[in-house]
Amino acid sequence: VPGTPRRPTLADVAAHAGVSATTASYILNGRSEEMRIATGTQERVRSSAKALGYRVNRTARSLRTSTSATLGVVTDLIASGQYASSMLRGASAAAHQRGHLLVIGESEGDPLLEEKLIDEMLERQVDGILYATLVTRELTVPDRLTSRTVLLNCLDPRSSLPAVLPDEVQGGRLAVDLLVDAGVEGDVVVVGRDPTPGAVAGERRLQGIEEGLAAHGRRLAGVVDCDWTVALAARAVDEHLRRHGTPEALVCLNDRIAMGAYQALADHGLVVPDDVAVVSFDGSDLAQWLHPPVTSVQLPYVEMGVAAVELLRDGALSAETAQRCRVEGTASGGEAVYLPMPVVVGASLPMPGAGERSRRTTTHRLG
Amino acid sequence: VPGTPRRPTLADVAAHAGVSATTASYILNGRSEEMRIATGTQERVRSSAKALGYRVNRTARSLRTSTSATLGVVTDLIASGQYASSMLRGASAAAHQRGHLLVIGESEGDPLLEEKLIDEMLERQVDGILYATLVTRELTVPDRLTSRTVLLNCLDPRSSLPAVLPDEVQGGRLAVDLLVDAGVEGDVVVVGRDPTPGAVAGERRLQGIEEGLAAHGRRLAGVVDCDWTVALAARAVDEHLRRHGTPEALVCLNDRIAMGAYQALADHGLVVPDDVAVVSFDGSDLAQWLHPPVTSVQLPYVEMGVAAVELLRDGALSAETAQRCRVEGTASGGEAVYLPMPVVVGASLPMPGAGERSRRTTTHRLG
């Protein structure tokens, strides 16, 4: 973006080094060996480039190669979300590692705007598109997205595009394991039920929780039905405490619900974790701000962003990612990659005497 | 990103419509009137374009015009921040309104990475760069950023680049006004002191608070020194309560501090707002999650993003923005634009009998 002094072009470098543009191009693009160019020539060209401060004009290269070293990210509100912006961070880092930059477009939920954004990106020759949503859910991807697209945090049952999602079911089982490891043996109550249409997170978390309990020959004592907001969760938990007494443990389907639950418990003079154990989901900053910090099963946003870029650019997961995640084929021939949810350990669970159980918790944290 | 069927080019459209590429270009770029092209020809070309599904190749256009209809955003960690991603939202919307897309680069605080990201953007012919920081602070912009750059949420005393910042001093005065309007007449204590090197927010908020009190012939009763985290704020407030008793009002320098203060107050059996009035800064979601919601002087992130794009693309603020903000010249010849901080009204202040005072609060909220 400098002013008058025009940026040097490849031709300038070539002239400065006394070679042709072709030769300079070969050298600067790492094809010296292949073309068997004299070492002296290479050095001369490289030093000319440095001396002149040469930088490729990627626009010109794009025109020639039809690639832009740029990835598009189309989202509803993700970049603004309190939590989900971590996805962008992961994607950004992985993209940059591959020499790519990210161009972002927020549709704010407007399908027309979304379409325009996608068009703008395609006009700019992006090499691929990450289609991401703030809320984990099922949807129908826009027509224009037929190839070179990866779904991030969402799934289209009718599309064969690959998708990257958190493994909510595993997360649910993990939450139960945490309780069991902490020695919880009484009633376990779930708080929250996902109100968003198409959203699947709550459903799957609940499923995992029930599976986890079943694996220990136990059942859920109840589900408190409420929106995923602090105030409503507080009210709902308060009412549950009045009507059904105090359970031994609360599983809050996200951290805001946990915050509301904390408020209700405090109102009833109940202390976490002495009177009630609490586990939560999301692993947001909020979880750590609570007093005591709530142990939370975390959404692996950064890793999801990374995995999506791997899929998009490399056509496959890296070995490291592949080994950690669970891959499932979908009905329509696509692949869904589920990334494990790690645990952010707080102080909302009773500490059992240092035994084998507590060591297992550590294992979960790492695995 | 479609597969084999090559996208139609302008030449295709021209051929289909039976005109030259030039004519087609004029028509499709809205220069028909200027060139006084026959209406029939226009319609023919437009319908051909539609029929073929023509979209400009912006890469080719970029090569020709040296513009990309793209703005770069270079940040430290902004996109990941819990709060500051709103800046991106404002910038994104304003950019799109001007036909631009945003390409983002997160340096994660690494100056070398930052330099690489800037280079990558310049290679892609971005039409300007937003240099944004998560924390409001003073810094030195990288050498490469000489023109077509706007500083967002930061200031370089040695540079003449324009900068957009929140008007923290006004925010501080506003906080005092809120307390006064709520009938607070006793001791006012500030909690928090900014620990980040170069950060200016805390300092300026404090300055505004002192000015505001002075305007009413009053003084600050004290400043509780603590880091801007929930746990440390809780501990510090707890200690202050023990040693100095209960003040009439607490001004927390951000919402996390307010959360900590709430915890400490609750531990002492003090009720907000009956026993202690609380005002805070940031206006994040957290403010509303607290019980009761804390009244918070909000960072105008969205507006800041918008203003920065206005400066960058239009060379001046829009009338609407200009009328609201305060512009200050800097020592080095730059301009600093300070955007007003609005109030997010909670329930952490006592409600005075419905009188003239409470009406004034409403005014602040709008202004």
Next chain:
DNA sequence: CTGTTAGCGCGTTCAG
């Protein structure tokens, strides 16, 4: 009012 002629900067043949 419309068509012709040149490049924008780079990557790729293809003969030297």
Next chain:
DNA sequence: CTGAACGCGCTAACAG
């Protein structure tokens, strides 16, 4: 190993 020649898709002069 090197250089000349061509074209990616579009737009800005300049003729007609």
